[in-house]
Amino acid sequence: MEILNRDGDIERFELLEVLSFDSVRRRMSVIVRSTTGEIYLFCKGADSSIFPRVIEGKVDQIRSRVERNAVEGLRTLCVAYKRLVPEEYEGVCGLLQAAKVALQDREKKLAEAYEQIEKDLILLGATAVEDRLQEKAADTIEALQKAGIKVWVLTGDKMETAAATCYACRLFRRGTQLLELTTKRIEEQSLHDVLFELSKTVLRCSGSLTRDHFSGLSTDMHDYGLIIDGAALSLIMKPREDGSSANYRELFLDICRNCSAVLCCRMAPLQKAQIVKLIKFSKEHPITLAIGDGANDVSMILEAHVGIGVIGKEGRQAARNSDYAIPKFKHLKKMLLVHGHFYYIRISELVQYFFYKNVCFIFPQFLYQFFCGFSQQTLYDTAYLTLYNISFTSLPILLYSLMEQHVGVDMLKRDPSLYRDIAKNALLRWRVFIYWTFLGLFDALVFFFGAYFMFENTTVTSNGQMFGNWTFGTLVFTVMVFTVTLKLALDTHYWTWINHFVIWGSLLFYVIFSLLWGGIIWPFLSYQRMYYVFLHMLSCGPAWLGIILLITVSLLPDVLKKVLCRQLWPTATERTQARNQCLSVEQPTVFMLSQTSSGLSF
Numbered sequence: 039m040e041i042l043n044r045d046g047d048i049e050r051f052e053l054l055e056v057l058s059f060d061s062v063r064r065r066m067s068v069i070v071r072s073t074t075g076e077i078y079l080f081c082k083g084a085d086s087s088i089f090p091r092v093i094e095g096k097v098d099q100i101r102s103r104v105e106r107n108a109v110e111g112l113r114t115l116c117v118a119y120k121r122l123v124p125e126e127y128e129g130v131c132g133l134l135q136a137a138k139v140a141l142q143d144r145e146k147k148l149a150e151a152y153e154q155i156e157k158d159l160i161l162l163g164a165t166a167v168e169d170r171l172q173e174k175a176a177d178t179i180e181a182l183q184k185a186g187i188k189v190w191v192l193t194g195d196k197m198e199t200a201a202a203t204c205y206a207c208r209l210f211r212r213g214t215q216l217l218e219l220t221t222k223r224i225e226e227q228s229l230h231d232v233l234f235e236l237s238k239t240v241l242r243c244s245g246s247l248t249r250d251h252f253s254g255l256s257t258d259m260h261d262y263g264l265i266i267d268g269a270a271l272s273l274i275m276k277p278r279e280d281g282s283s284a285n286y287r288e289l290f291l292d293i294c295r296n297c298s299a300v301l302c303c304r305m306a307p308l309q310k311a312q313i314v315k316l317i318k319f320s321k322e323h324p325i326t327l328a329i330g331d332g333a334n335d336v337s338m339i340l341e342a343h344v345g346i347g348v349i350g351k352e353g354r355q356a357a358r359n360s361d362y363a364i365p366k367f368k369h370l371k372k373m374l375l376v377h378g379h380f381y382y383i384r385i386s387e388l389v390q391y392f393f394y395k396n397v398c399f400i401f402p403q404f405l406y407q408f409f410c411g412f413s414q415q416t417l418y419d420t421a422y423l424t425l426y427n428i429s430f431t432s433l434p435i436l437l438y439s440l441m442e443q444h445v446g447v448d449m450l451k452r453d454p455s456l457y458r459d460i461a462k463n464a465l466l467r468w469r470v471f472i473y474w475t476f477l478g479l480f481d482a483l484v485f486f487f488g489a490y491f492m493f494e495n496t497t498v499t500s501n502g503q504m505f506g507n508w509t510f511g512t513l514v515f516t517v518m519v520f521t522v523t524l525k526l527a528l529d530t531h532y533w534t535w536i537n538h539f540v541i542w543g544s545l546l547f548y549v550i551f552s553l554l555w556g557g558i559i560w561p562f563l564s565y566q567r568m569y570y571v572f573l574h575m576l577s578c579g580p581a582w583l584g585i586i587l588l589i590t591v592s593l594l595p596d597v598l599k600k601v602l603c604r605q606l607w608p609t610a611t612e613r614t615q616a617r618n619q620c621l622s623v624e625q626p627t628v629f630m631l632s633q634t635s636s637g638l639s640f
């Protein structure tokens with residue numbers, strides 16, 4: 039190992055041992071031998087883990103320096119060393135070797151060995167490096183807050199550094215009142231008192247004020263930010279004999295609910311996961327998402343409902359253990375607010391539409407049983423039964439669920455609050471599900487009884503011929519295929535040639551298939567009950583009229599509901615759609631935004 043010293047000379051060291059870093063110890067050491075044969079141990083790590091191990095050096099001076107640097111948002115590391123005489127070194131080697139080859143509890147033994155070796159150090163100094171935020175980190179966090187997502191920062195960093203970072207990424211603002219739940223405070227008062235005091239502070243205001251927690255835009259004085267450190271968290275989580283820890287947890291969660299931002303600092307990796315778990319199983323059962331870039335974030339990424347890894351300088355562990363890996367933090371915005379929004383809309387329509395079209399399909403068959411003496415006679419021909427879900431009505435919804443964009447990408451990025459329209463599983467709630475089911479039942483009733491009443495008049499054909507039960511079934515089926523496909527066409531906002539192709543293509547395919555299926559005598563069929571049925575039905579005018587009428591009647595309630603809801607209770611998304619339509623007919627306007635830097639930013 040060669041090192042260039044400040045005089046410009048090269049110093050050579052032989053690297054003997056590495057006591058590797060871990061997030062619990064928060065320090066690492068190396069043992070080296072200089073050219074003169076002296077053996078040194080150099081240790082670097084977080085101030086909190088170095089200072090207690092130091093017996094010499096300008097501790098107070100360096101401590102205050104470190105505090106100052108941390109407040110400025112710099113990442114600080116303290117460095118200490120000690121000289122090892124050869125006998126000591128022998129002892130160290132022996133300890134390490136024994137721990138390394140242990141077959142049981144190796145990790146624990148290594149930790150104990152490190153603990154013994156890294157003590158009685160002489161403080162050398164401290165380093166402070168600027169750990170710059172990734173580009174657009176602040177924008178992204180602000181957008182997430184506007185979208186109604188609560189952002190918590192869980193970090194292994196020092197409290198002061200982490201707080202400065204939170205200010206830099208606008209999680210804390212000028213008006214944010216910081217509440218501290220730290221070990222220092224708990225040492226002064228008891229945990230019980232601190233928690234009650236904090237909860238009194240936050241709950242006093244939450245009752246009387248209508249604050250906008252989520253937008254983060256409130257300029258209200260009572261915008262709270264909570265800071266908690268790892269040691270305080272373990273006190274809260276620690277199970278007690280009298281079972282009171284559960285109460286502390288509830289109290290802690292109550293305080294957090296009333297804070298617009300929460301910062302957890304000096305967290306060990308497992309504590310990060312513990313926090314995620316705590317929130318995940320809290321009474322609101324929120325969906326949690328954890329994003330991180332380092333190995334120390336892996337456990338929380340695995341614990342959260344959605345784990346995202348940022349592929350970065352800190353290696354690939356986080357990305358490898360995540361559900362989604364992204365190259366930069368700023369991509370989270372597009373991922374959630376645009377793709378997340380789109381896919382939620384798509385998947386919810388896919389699910390509901392599948393129920394709907396199958397209710398439309400099966401309910402007439404059920405009703406038919408009352409009219410056929412419960413003889414198990416099918417209403418539709420077997421080919422129709424087989425092909426309804428796999429070819430007549432499959433592609434349009436498949437394409438919808440892959441391509442639909444009810445609002446433009448730019449619009450979703452520009453206005454994060456649109457995300458609130460779909461938050462809390464808004465489109466897959468019972469109310470929506472019941473609406474779709476009733477729509478399906480209504481449509482099925484219209485198909486069935488519409489056709490039934492038409493067939494009551496036995497002289498629908500001009501030549502006096504009567505329709506049979508297969509024509510009845512085919513009429514119901516035709517109206518159904520057209521209605522469910524047109525319903526999807528009404529729901530589609532984003533039309534591309536491929537949507538046109540599958541929607542109109544599916545209908546055309548149905549017509550052509552029916553013509554061929556009944557128009558030709560197929561040699562492989564032993565009997566052909568559909569022979570000429572479809573053509574026969576189309577050859578009579580009233581059937582055409584009936585089909586058009588029934589399709590219109592079945593689509594009408596949904597169209598009316600859409601129009602009324604849009605007019606009376608438009609969602610933010612619908613307002614945006616309407617605005618976009620207005621804008622697209624007006625002359626294009628160019629907006630220019632200029633940003634001036636202000637010394638008063640925080």
Ligand SMILES: Nc1ncnc2c1ncn2[C@@H]1O[C@H](COP(=O)(O)OP(=O)(O)OP(=O)(O)O)[C@@H](O)[C@H]1O
Binds near residue numbers: 083193
């Ligand atoms: N390679 C290292 N050598 C010595 N000390 C380190 C090293 N990496 C981190 N530390 C110290 O250990 C502390 C905890 O590190 P950890 O990786 O858990 O969190 P972090 O990197 O500070 O923050 P984050 O959790 O946001 O990644 C750091 O604040 C730092 O003081």
Ligand SMILES: [Mg+2]
Binds near residue numbers: 194332
């Ligand atoms: Mg780290």
